[in-house]
Amino acid sequence: MNRFAELLDRLAYEPGRNNKLRLITSYFREVPDPDRGYALAALTGALSFKHAKPGLIRDLIAARTDPVLFALSYDYVGDLSETVALMWPRSFLKQPPTPEPSPPLAALAEGGEKQTTGETPLPPRSRRGGVGGGGTTATTASTVNLPSQRTSTQAASSGHNNPPPPTLTEVVITLRTLGKTELPGQLARWLDELDETGRWALLKLVTGAMRIGISARLAKTAAAALGNKDPHDVELIWPGLTPPYVDLFAWLEGRGDKPVNRDPAPFRPVMLAHAIETTDFANLDAADYIAEWKWDGIRVQAVSGRDENDNATARLYSRTGEDISKSFPDLLPSLRLQDSSDVTLDVSRKPLRTFRHQAFAIDGELLVLRDGRVQSFNVLQQRLNRKAVTPKLMKDFPIHLRVYDLLSDDDGDLRELPFAERRTRLEAFIAQLDDPRIDLSPTIPFDDWETITAARADPASAGAGDDADAVEGVMLKRRDAVYLPGRPKGQWWKWKRDPHIIDAVLMYAQRGHGKRSSFYSDYTFGVWTNGESGEQLVPVGKAYFGFTDEELIQIDRFVRRNTTEKFGPVRHVVHEANQGLVLEVAFEGLQRSTRHKSGVAMRFPRINRLRWDKPPREADRLETLELMLKAEGGMPSP
Amino acid sequence: MRPQDILMPAATGLCCKPGGFHIDPVRPVERALITHGHSDHARPGHGAVLATQETLDMMRLRYGDNFARSTQAISYGETVSLGEVSATFHPAGHVLGSAQIAVTHGGTRIIASGDYKDASDPTCAPFEVVPCDVFITEATFGLPVFRHGNAADEVAKLLASVALFPERAHLVGAYSLGKAQRVIALIREAGYDAPIYLHGAMEKITHYYQSRGVKLGDLRPVKGMKKADLAGTITLAPPSATSDIWTRRFPDPVTAFASGWMRVRARARQRGVELPLVISDHADWDGLIATINATGAGEIWVTHGEEEALVHWCTTKGLAARPLALVGYGDEEEAALTDDEGGSE
Ligand SMILES: [Zn+2]
Numbered sequence: 001m002n003r004f005a006e007l008l009d010r011l012a013y014e015p016g017r018n019n020k021l022r023l024i025t026s027y028f029r030e031v032p033d034p035d036r037g038y039a040l041a042a043l044t045g046a047l048s049f050k051h052a053k054p055g056l057i058r059d060l061i062a063a064r065t066d067p068v069l070f071a072l073s074y075d076y077v078g079d080l081s082e083t084v085a086l087m088w089p090r091s092f093l094k095q096p097p098t099p100e101p102s103p104p105l106a107a108l109a110e111g112g113e114k115q116t117t118g119e120t121p122l123p124p125r126s127r128r129g130g131v132g133g134g135g136t137t138a139t140t141a142s143t144v145n146l147p148s149q150r151t152s153t154q155a156a157s158s159g160h161n162n163p164p165p166p167t168l169t170e171v172v173i174t175l176r177t178l179g180k181t182e183l184p185g186q187l188a189r190w191l192d193e194l195d196e197t198g199r200w201a202l203l204k205l206v207t208g209a210m211r212i213g214i215s216a217r218l219a220k221t222a223a224a225a226l227g228n229k230d231p232h233d234v235e236l237i238w239p240g241l242t243p244p245y246v247d248l249f250a251w252l253e254g255r256g257d258k259p260v261n262r263d264p265a266p267f268r269p270v271m272l273a274h275a276i277e278t279t280d281f282a283n284l285d286a287a288d289y290i291a292e293w294k295w296d297g298i299r300v301q302a303v304s305g306r307d308e309n310d311n312a313t314a315r316l317y318s319r320t321g322e323d324i325s326k327s328f329p330d331l332l333p334s335l336r337l338q339d340s341s342d343v344t345l346d347v348s349r350k351p352l353r354t355f356r357h358q359a360f361a362i363d364g365e366l367l368v369l370r371d372g373r374v375q376s377f378n379v380l381q382q383r384l385n386r387k388a389v390t391p392k393l394m395k396d397f398p399i400h401l402r403v404y405d406l407l408s409d410d411d412g413d414l415r416e417l418p419f420a421e422r423r424t425r426l427e428a429f430i431a432q433l434d435d436p437r438i439d440l441s442p443t444i445p446f447d448d449w450e451t452i453t454a455a456r457a458d459p460a461s462a463g464a465g466d467d468a469d470a471v472e473g474v475m476l477k478r479r480d481a482v483y484l485p486g487r488p489k490g491q492w493w494k495w496k497r498d499p500h501i502i503d504a505v506l507m508y509a510q511r512g513h514g515k516r517s518s519f520y521s522d523y524t525f526g527v528w529t530n531g532e533s534g535e536q537l538v539p540v541g542k543a544y545f546g547f548t549d550e551e552l553i554q555i556d557r558f559v560r561r562n563t564t565e566k567f568g569p570v571r572h573v574v575h576e577a578n579q580g581l582v583l584e585v586a587f588e589g590l591q592r593s594t595r596h597k598s599g600v601a602m603r604f605p606r607i608n609r610l611r612w613d614k615p616p617r618e619a620d621r622l623e624t625l626e627l628m629l630k631a632e633g634g635m636p637s638p
Numbered sequence: 639m640r641p642q643d644i645l646m647p648a649a650t651g652l653c654c655k656p657g658g659f660h661i662d663p664v665r666p667v668e669r670a671l672i673t674h675g676h677s678d679h680a681r682p683g684h685g686a687v688l689a690t691q692e693t694l695d696m697m698r699l700r701y702g703d704n705f706a707r708s709t710q711a712i713s714y715g716e717t718v719s720l721g722e723v724s725a726t727f728h729p730a731g732h733v734l735g736s737a738q739i740a741v742t743h744g745g746t747r748i749i750a751s752g753d754y755k756d757a758s759d760p761t762c763a764p765f766e767v768v769p770c771d772v773f774i775t776e777a778t779f780g781l782p783v784f785r786h787g788n789a790a791d792e793v794a795k796l797l798a799s800v801a802l803f804p805e806r807a808h809l810v811g812a813y814s815l816g817k818a819q820r821v822i823a824l825i826r827e828a829g830y831d832a833p834i835y836l837h838g839a840m841e842k843i844t845h846y847y848q849s850r851g852v853k854l855g856d857l858r859p860v861k862g863m864k865k866a867d868l869a870g871t872i873t874l875a876p877p878s879a880t881s882d883i884w885t886r887r888f889p890d891p892v893t894a895f896a897s898g899w900m901r902v903r904a905r906a907r908q909r910g911v912e913l914p915l916v917i918s919d920h921a922d923w924d925g926l927i928a929t930i931n932a933t934g935a936g937e938i939w940v941t942h943g944e945e946e947a948l949v950h951w952c953t954t955k956g957l958a959a960r961p962l963a964l965v966g967y968g969d970e971e972e973a974a975l976t977d978d979e980g981g982s983e
């Protein structure tokens with residue numbers, strides 16, 4: 001675990017892609033199976049166990065430290081796992097007490113000679129047992145004149161408390177099988193055994209919050225480099241592999257055959273688009289691209305196949321590869337392959353399908369359609385938020401799949417074909433399928449960027465018609481783009497419609513977390529309304545991104561200089577008609593909300609611009625939001 | 639006489655009325671006792687200055703010969719009488735020449751410890767525990783999250799990185815006075831004997847350390863070196879230089895930073911550090927509380943840093959404690975933006 005922790009620690013600071021690869025590959029080279037396999041699983045997000053809740057971690061530390069010292073420390077560090085990792089008291093279990101002789105005072109007074117070695121005439125202060133070693137639980141001899149010189153000869157003992165610490169494999173296996181009631185005790189034992197970095201990594205792992213800037217793609221590329229293989233090859237066989245990937249490493253090290261994927265309906269890692277900037281168009285040729293609408297739904301992959309026994313399987317995957325078939329029983333029949341018997345015996349009636357597919361994988365958007373019309377994301381969300389999928393829910397929120405790519409068909413994997421060719425096949429495939437629940441996402445005809453700019457500005461008259469409200473923007477895909485997992489450069493672009501924008505006033509600020517823990521970076525903003533006491537600001541949302549680092553420093557300074565009240569980590573910032581800071585806030589949509597005093601909730605709000613030039617009294621009013629809400633046709637949130 | 643009548647916090651710094659002097663004054667005063675050479679403690683323009691020879695030499699290096707009207711050197715263990723009190727200097731283990739100052743009046747002894755650490759340091763005399771009634775302590779790392787571990791382990795981390803990336807230069811940000819020389823000495827203790835390169839701003843003070851008998855091995859100016867020749871080497875530079883265009887002279891540099899702040903990830907990331915080295919010249923949390931216990935003092939006065947937590951800890955242990963609210967030794971609000979090491983440079 002400590003070696004894995006060391007890797008995570010180093011990766012968390014290393015900005016360079018190639019250097020990250022070097023660090024991961026050298027880890028795979030040094031560390032044996034199965035530890036390295038579980039590390040690969042952790043880095044690719046393939047580990048699944050019930051994560052420990054932050055509340056559990058808080059309880060563990062609360063039982064071991066002074067609450068005031070913990071609160072001050074957490075406020076300073078800003079990250080729960082890190083605070084606990086650093087504060088966790090050194091344990092004295094299994095340690096024989098270290099007797100510390102008290103030297104006479106005279107010996108202490110002689111310590112004035114300059115020393116150029118790590119040697120000291122005084123007995124060292126123990127880092128493991130003895131005085132002062134235990135943070136808040138420590139300290140016995142309070143008035144004895146103990147010398148407290150530490151020496152470098154203690155290097156071996158300074159790290160962890162009770163060696164040996166657990167291996168990564170032990171941690172993963174134990175977590176998978178452990179009962180809920182045993183978790184706190186087990187976690188505490190591990191925390192006792194690990195050093196600071198090990199504790200940090202363990203807590204990140206068990207709370208499922210790694211966030212160290214490593215993509216799954218990068219980790220797989222590092223594994224591929226171990227055997228000088230093409231990362232794409234690893235990507236293709238990946239869906240059939242399971243941790244700890246012993247067969248994968250055997251192949252990479254030339255000790256085994258290439259693993260094959262035996263899943264009849266495997267997930268294929270999805271291809272993603274870059275957000276286009278207006279300046280990008282100068283370097284792009286319209287003739288190289290095909291345009292489609294970007295739908296405001298849920299990206300899914302629908303896969304169908306047959307196993308060795310010719311049994312048909314159909315699955316619906318989320319964009320991250322999670323199997324979400326169970327939530328959409330109303331869509332599955334449309335995906336299921338007809339058994340050969342069904343087709344032949346069905347001659348009396350009009351057969352639904354007169355052809356027979358062996359397997360396919362399609363990429364598309366999940367939407368709710370009522371009377372042939374695409375509903376807004378708000379409506380779709382009401383279907384998604386329900387736990388039980390009832391017949392009523394399926395009737396009220398009829399699910400639909402709008403497709404835009406074909407990744408495989410009876411001819412096998414199509415991902416290496418150019419997009420234009422896949423699109424032609426897709427059109428034929430959908431026509432043949434002829435299912436009312438599945439249709440084709442249309443292309444937008446265009447010859448130049450002006451046409452597409454106009455289409456994006458007014459989707460309704462550019463072909464989206466009644467569905468225009470569900471159009472989030474435009475997708476631009478290179479005709480010759482092969483289907484690559486991840487976000488390859490220059491292949492697919494997304495060009496969103498202008499988001500909603502309002503001017504709001506900064507009301508409260510809170511300290512951020514992680515690298516922003518020393519800045520006030522979480523902002524609550526409000527708009528004007530006519531309340532009981534006349535004109536007043538009512539909070540309408542919270543945002544903690546959208547600004548540049550430079551702007552963060554400016555806002556932070558503003559907050560510190562204009563604080564009217566402090567409540568723990570929250571500062572009230574001056575917000576009056578002529579005094580305060582106006583924030584231009586962009587957001588994706590609005591919903592009615594009973595949880596917010598204002599009655600509205602924003603989707604995806606972020607700080608678009610700082611309006612130092614604008615006095616707060618000129619900020620927007622709640623009525624403006626109400627109007628937007630009406631225009632959106634937003635419905636009450638569940 | 640009550641302790642607070644012997645030493646009291648004032649706008650100018652810690653003031654000893656019965657002795658007629660200030661300790662580490664932040665404004666010019668008639669008579670100053672200086673704990674160590676860092677610029678926030680050792681300022682120019684005083685009348686008479688009493689300090690260790692090393693501290694006086696460092697002030698001379700920084701401010702020139704006329705940094706005070708008169709100076710007097712004092713050795714560790716030596717006592718001078720000043721007015722109604724006597725003052726004795728003891729090693730503080732912080733940097734070369736750093737001292738705690740024991741002020742005694744009648745039967746009352748107060749220790750003004752300045753900046754100190756109880757961890758081993760091959761470049762200066764080790765911290766000495768002096769029994770006292772009132773112990774005045776800093777609290778730069780006065781939170782239980784600051785436990786600095788072993789500096790030798792951090793240097794091992796640096797050397798492992800140098801081995802893993804032989805085509806890259808390693809640039810270690812370290813405060814010029816004290817930290818840089820300690821890091822170099824630790825690298826030498828780890829058995830690394832190749833030349834170590836120095837940023838121009840650290841040459842003078844580092845050579846001063848060498849002239850005082852601190853062994854630092856083969857040191858060379860980085861100025862004038864060819865870029866390609868710096869692959870696989872280690873260079874020490876002031877922290878501000880490591881985020882500067884100055885770094886372009888190095889091949890794909892790995893930016894390391896040696897500081898106690900590196901214990902907290904957010905602080906390291908804020909500075910764009912790739913290789914944080916937790917090496918501090920201040921006592922960590924465990925060091926602060928062990929030292930407070932060891933002095934046997936019944937009363938603790940806390941100066942700059944995270945006073946709140948340390949005062950709280952003292953109170954829970956039945957010790958009388960109060961923050962001194964001295965200004966001029968680092969400011970938490972501004973530290974977030976400027977990130978100076980508690981004002982120790
Ligand atoms: Zn200092």
